[in-house]
Amino acid sequence: MAHSGVVFPEVDGRRSTSALGRAVVADALRGVDPVGARAAERETSWRQGYLDHFRRLVEAGLLREGEAAVDIARAGLDSLHSRMRSVTPAGEVPLGEVFAASTDEDGTALESATVRGTGERTVELSIPLHGQRLAGDALHRQLDRWLAAGSMEPSAAEAVREVMAHPDWLDLRDQKLVVLGAGAEMGPLRAVLSWGGEVVGVDLPRPDLWRRVLDIAAGSAGTLHLPVSGSTWSASDLAAHAGGDLVHDLPRLADWLSSLGGPLVMGNYVYADGATNVRVATAVDALSVELLRRRDDVALAFLATPTDVFAVPAEAVEFSTRAYRAPSAVMRLARPALRTVSGGRLLQRNYAPGSDPGLNDSLVPQQGPNYALAKRLQRWRATVARRDGVTTSLNVAPPTRTRSVVKNRALASAYAGAHRFGIEVFEPATSNTLMAALLVHDLRTAGATDPARSSLAPWEDEAHGAVHGGLWRTAYDPRSALGLAVVLGLGSART
Structure with a gap:
């Protein structure tokens, strides 16, 4: 494990991801569910046993009419920030002290470069799907x-229709969308630039990545700002100097972002494999907190993964219950036998009938506890920011065939077989445009201050606008169907 930049704390002489995960989950639960906190602390096999504890975080958050979720989120964030460390040129410091460090070892600040696209602005919402671009009546029918x-969820379709009815909303030149993870497949960079918006791109200093991003910007109708290092760069070799490393370069990135005109929307679209995912997610959270401290014109934006645990509305439970009671002819014959031979483990109900709210547990064991913590961290920050009056957009994104998913053979096979259980897996172009439209809706309706959402409990706010691909409304508990989906998808998976 790398020992520079944002790092895990040392526990008994080593930097353990499992020790951190156990401690943060226990701290998050302690004030609301002390029994659950002790269970997390005593978990001896975190990599296999984390699923129950991440589920318990959501269950406990439903206490006090859902308000306990705010306490859990604050405690979890406080624990993570107090435990994570940063290794700087001057030595190891607590995470919160990293911004007091000098901008760089040699004091060099990041500079700005700007690319202004020459393309024609897209003036109405259209979403790519199966080789077509759907707009107007065709898009309304697809939403149906x-x-x-x-x-x-119906609220997602309503939000998209509202954006369609207000095409002027798409033009985000009145604010700067900071896309942390500029090259991410799920990010809104391409869509927002096509609508003529102003984007600030941040990603690793990788020339191949930046050549692709710069090409997108140049052909768009929007404006891209990006950080560059060194004093000898030119337009012809911009990709070689572009980028900033969130894990290792927090002080310089904070100073650079602080220098930009606003208002800023800090969009979190970062991803990394394994333990690095927690490090980069923590770095982004620390950066967001620092920008909120320095400026009063910062909003936050996130995409929640559908493969997590969520409380879901009664309407979704009822939909699932109807689906369970009316299986296809094949499933009507196969389900009893499959449940018998598996000892009841396969094809379990998604919810107990009448649950309100229901608890959807779509955690995928193969994604691991580091992925779960990194994504839960984002939900915690959204919950706290909303409660603190910060304009916040968090929407559940659909299962999507991104590169990070399809390179895992088991997940690729599960996605290929998911349609047999009523789960739709989206293509990246469809997902990122659809989620960009929902982001626009949140920003134009002021996110957390939207009157339709201001009285919602935290779990209801998370469920609002969710595009979960059917995971919330399928007849079966997702993990109880996962193995079958893998088997059915073998041979047809795209890798």
Whole structure:
């Protein structure tokens, strides 16, 4: 494990991801569910046993009419920030002290470069799907199909329709969208630039990545600002000097972002494999907190993974219950036998009938506890920021065939077989445009201050606008169908 930049704390002489995960989850639960906190602390096999504890975080958050979720989120964030460390040229310091460090070992600040696209601005919302771009009536019909299939919550379709009715909302030149993870497949960079918006791109200093991002910007109708290092760069070799490393370069990035005109929307679209995912997610959270401290014109934006635990509305439970009671002819014959031979482990109900709210547990064991913690951290920050009056957009994104998913053979096979259980897996272009439209809706309706959402409990706010691909409304508990989906998807998985 790397020992520079944002790092895990040392425990008994080593930097253990499991020790951190156990401690943070226990700290998050302690004030609300002390029994659950002790269970997390005593978990001896965190990599296999984390699933129950991450589920318990959501269950405990439903206490006090859902308000306990705010206490859990604050405690979890406080624990993570107090435990994580940063290794600087001057030595190891607590994470919160990293911004007091000099901008760089040699004091060199990041500079700005700007690319202004020459393309024609897209003036209405259109979403790519199966080789077509759907707009107007065609998009309305597709939204109806997604609703009928249970792929999204009604509030998501309503939000998209509202953006369609206000095409002027798409032009985000009145604010700067900071895309942390500029090259991410799920990010809104391409869509927002096509709508003529102003984007600030931050990603690792990788020339191949930046050549692709710069090409997108140049062909768009928007404006891209990016950080560059060194004093000898030119337009012809911009990609070689572009970028900033969030894990290792927090002070310089904070200073650079602080220098930009606003208002700023800090969009978190970062991803990394394994333990690095927690490090980069923590770095982004620390950066966001620092920008909120320095400026009064910062909003936050996140995409929540659908493969997590969520409390879901009664309407989703009822949809799932109807689906369970009316299986296909094949499933009607196969389900009893499969449940018998598996000892009841396969094809379990998604919810107990009448649950309100229901608890959807779509955690995927193969993604591991580091992924779960990194994504839960983002939900915690969104919960706390909303409660503190910060404009915040967090929407559940659909299962999507991104590179990070399909390179895992088991997940790729599960996605290929998921349609057999009413789960729709989206292509990246469809997902990122759809989620960009929901981001626009949140920003134009002021996110947390939207009157329709201001009285919602935290779990209801998370469920609002969710595009979960059917995971919330399928007949079966997702993990109880995962193995079958893998088997059915073998041979047809795209890798």
